[in-house]
Amino acid sequence: MDNAIEIQQLNKSFGRQSVLRQLTMAVPSGAVYGFLGNNGAGKSTLMRILLGLIRPDSGQFSMLGQPLSRALKARVGSLIDSACLYEHLTAVEFLRLMVKLKDIPSLEISRVLELVDLQPDQHKLIRNYSLGMKQRLALANALLGEPELLLLDEPTNGLDPTGMDEIRQLIARLPRQSAVTVLVSSHLLDEVEKIASHVGILHNGQLVREGKINDLLSAGQGLLQLNLADAAKWLPLLRMSNQVRLVSASELEVSGIRKIDCPAIHYQLINAGAHLFQSHFDSLSLEQCFRQSVTGARK
Amino acid sequence: MNKFLILFCVEIAKLKRSQALVMTLLCPFAVILLQLLVVIEGNGDFIAKRGWNMYWMSVVSLWYSFMLPLYIALITGLLTSLEHKNHGWRLMATLPISRVQLYIAKTLLAWALMAIGSLWLYLLTGLSIGLLLLLGYQGGDILHWSFVSQLCPVLVAALPIVVIGMTVSWLIPSMVPALVLGVSMTMAAMSVSRSPDYWMFDPWTYPMVATMVQGVAVRELAIALGAVVGGILLLAGCWYCTRRPIHS
Numbered sequence: 001m002d003n004a005i006e007i008q009q010l011n012k013s014f015g016r017q018s019v020l021r022q023l024t025m026a027v028p029s030g031a032v033y034g035f036l037g038n039n040g041a042g043k044s045t046l047m048r049i050l051l052g053l054i055r056p057d058s059g060q061f062s063m064l065g066q067p068l069s070r071a072l073k074a075r076v077g078s079l080i081d082s083a084c085l086y087e088h089l090t091a092v093e094f095l096r097l098m099v100k101l102k103d104i105p106s107l108e109i110s111r112v113l114e115l116v117d118l119q120p121d122q123h124k125l126i127r128n129y130s131l132g133m134k135q136r137l138a139l140a141n142a143l144l145g146e147p148e149l150l151l152l153d154e155p156t157n158g159l160d161p162t163g164m165d166e167i168r169q170l171i172a173r174l175p176r177q178s179a180v181t182v183l184v185s186s187h188l189l190d191e192v193e194k195i196a197s198h199v200g201i202l203h204n205g206q207l208v209r210e211g212k213i214n215d216l217l218s219a220g221q222g223l224l225q226l227n228l229a230d231a232a233k234w235l236p237l238l239r240m241s242n243q244v245r246l247v248s249a250s251e252l253e254v255s256g257i258r259k260i261d262c263p264a265i266h267y268q269l270i271n272a273g274a275h276l277f278q279s280h281f282d283s284l285s286l287e288q289c290f291r292q293s294v295t296g297a298r299k
Numbered sequence: 300m301n302k303f304l305i306l307f308c309v310e311i312a313k314l315k316r317s318q319a320l321v322m323t324l325l326c327p328f329a330v331i332l333l334q335l336l337v338v339i340e341g342n343g344d345f346i347a348k349r350g351w352n353m354y355w356m357s358v359v360s361l362w363y364s365f366m367l368p369l370y371i372a373l374i375t376g377l378l379t380s381l382e383h384k385n386h387g388w389r390l391m392a393t394l395p396i397s398r399v400q401l402y403i404a405k406t407l408l409a410w411a412l413m414a415i416g417s418l419w420l421y422l423l424t425g426l427s428i429g430l431l432l433l434l435g436y437q438g439g440d441i442l443h444w445s446f447v448s449q450l451c452p453v454l455v456a457a458l459p460i461v462v463i464g465m466t467v468s469w470l471i472p473s474m475v476p477a478l479v480l481g482v483s484m485t486m487a488a489m490s491v492s493r494s495p496d497y498w499m500f501d502p503w504t505y506p507m508v509a510t511m512v513q514g515v516a517v518r519e520l521a522i523a524l525g526a527v528v529g530g531i532l533l534l535a536g537c538w539y540c541t542r543r544p545i546h547s
Contacts, residue, residue: 051393054544074395084390086381088316097309101394125316 004029004149004181005050010059012045012205019045021205023059027183027198030175034196034213035185036290042205043185044081047153050183051078064148074102077147079155083138087127091118091137094126095144104145112140115170132163139167150174152184156191164191171195193286201293209293216289224254224262226269227278234274238265250277259283306396307404310378314408319377323412326370327420330362331427338431346438351428354438355446358424362417363453364492364507365485368460370416372481375409375464376474383472388545398541406465406533413457417450449510452522456509458529459502460484466536470543502528 005027012020019042027033037043048054050061052068066072086094095109113119116136126134135158142150155171156164172195174180186192192199199216201209209216228234231252238244238254242265245253254265259281269276314320334357338346346354382388391401428441460481468477488503492511498504499520505528508521 048545053389053392070395070397073393076393078393080386080389080393082386084386086313086385086387088381089313093312093315097312098394100305100309101396103305103395 002029003027004031005061005063005183007061008059010046010049010061011057012049012054013057019205020056023205023207025200025207025210027181029181030179031198032171032175032182032184032196033198033200034192035183035200035202036189036192037185037187037202038294039187041202043202044153047080047151047185050151051076051080074145075147076149076151077142077144078151079138079142080153082157083134085126085134085137088125090123090125092122094137095141098141098144102145108144112143115143116140117166131158132160135159135163136167139170146178146180148180150180150182152182154186155184156186156188168195189287189290199286201290203294209289213286217283217286221256221258221292222281222283224257224265225280225282226252226254226276228252228269229275229277234269234272237268237272302396303400303404306400307407310404310408313381317377317381319374319412322370322373322377323416324419326366326373327362327416327423330358330366330420331423333361334358335427335431338436343436346431346436350439351441352439352443354428355424355443358420359446359449360511362420363449363510364489367413367417367453367457367506368485368488368503369481371409371413371457371460371464372477374412375461376468376477378405378409379465379468380474392545399537402469402537402540403533405469406462406536409465410454410458410461413461414450414454417453421447421450452509452518453506455522456505456525458525459505459532462529462532462536463502466532466540469540499524
């Protein structure tokens with residue numbers, strides 16, 4: 001199976017508001033797929049559709065090569081937005097209920113509690129947990145039974161920086177440890193950049209960019225900083241074909257270019273007699289790539 | 300183990316430290332406390348004149364005609380609030396279980412709690428009579444099995460109220476509408492149950508009619524209506540409640 005999730009022309013509206021529009025995407029098996037989008041872009045709606053909480057208006061999807069069914073749900077772990085926990089129970093009591101319903105051995109409880117580092121607090125009432133502990137427990141529940149696919153909607157919501165880092169590392173480790181595919185939605189671009197192998201950018205219910213994170217970033221446009229003598233003199237030359245800004249008497253900034261275009265600029269300057277001391281190219285961060293994609297989609 | 304049985308056991312396990320369990324113990328206790336106060340306040344005249352038979356009758360009629368419908372509204376509200384409060388509907392919907400089975404398991408649990416509450420009431424009645432005897436009150440025969448035997452008919456006759464309570468509190472996150480419905484319909488049922496023509500249109504009258512009315516045929520009709528109307532409502536509830544999208 002090449003793709004763990006396949007979605008074809010999915011549509012969903014709430015009243016007159018169209019949330020997902022002809023959404024087609026694929027999540028490769030074994031990937032950590034970061035699903036990006038502003039609030040209201042349709043990320044959570046898609047997660048809810050995949051889990052069967054709401055029905056799409058039209059379109060099709062399959063996970064692990066199957067349409068949604070009870071048997072499939074047993075192979076999928078999920079954490080949707082805020083943690084769903086019975087707060088009057090202890091962590092171990094809660095997980096005992098979950099292993100019964102998922103029909104998996106209760107030995108799993110200690111494994112997942114260890115994985116999220118909650119073993120010391122397993123007998124405390126969940127209502128006395130911090131927000132971060134609750135989120136870790138919800139993740140432990142999602143990991144019960146070593147699911148083949150994990151759907152995580154904003155998994156670091158409410159966590160402190162240390163907690164966020166722990167969860168990020170845990171998610172990034174998962175595919176190597178247990179061959180799980182992870183679809184993780186977030187509006188924290190920095191978070192996704194750190195853990196994802198693939199990225200999809202959702203804007204107004206449509207996928208505006210998708211692919212391997214490295215390909216996306218290297219294919220994108222960046223910023224070239226040039227240190228050269230008498231910088232102002234070379235401004236008109238470069239302005240003919242680029243967006244250029246004079247930063248100081250000895251520095252120019254060329255924006256909106258790809259790394260592959262840099263040698264041509266260097267050649268153009270040197271050929272015209274410029275004394276080029278230093279050149280530095282900054283490739284796009286995921287945040288810049290996201291902004292570009294969203295702005296491009298708006299236009 | 301059968302999937303439904305596992306789900307039912309999980310629903311029972313969720314009751315640990317829950318208010319639903321506390322209320323199952325407290326509501327019958329409140330009825331007994333009220334009756335004890337009535338007897339003690341009247342210096343036992345009520346028992347001396349009419350015997351323990353009347354004491355049993357007061358307890359049972361107060362429970363079945365007034366407290367039980369309110370208790371059902373409360374208990375169904377508390378059972379579903381476990382899910383409403385904790386995003387439990389969403390959690391349960393992501394698990395490999397059927398929503399129809401979940402609806403039936405919760406309704407069955409509410410019904411079982413009603414039975415447990417009623418049995419607890421009988422036990423407390425016996426204990427309270429023991430206490431009154433120790434305090435020197437006398438009233439003839441202590442045990443009146445006819446009142447205990449009312450439990451089974453009431454369990455059947457109250458099925459529609461249980462299903463309606465469960466459905467309303469399943470659909471509406473707040474407990475208030477279920478409680479308002481329970482209180483207002485209980486009040487209305489007290490009048491409607493006296494009408495020979497209209498009582499059958501109000502399911503809240505069925506437990507009262509099944510236990511309090513003199514005629515055997517009418518009592519049997521109340522029980523039969525409870526079973527049939529309860530069964531139809533249960534099917535309708537299964538169909539409607541489990542098809543709604545889960546947003547919470």
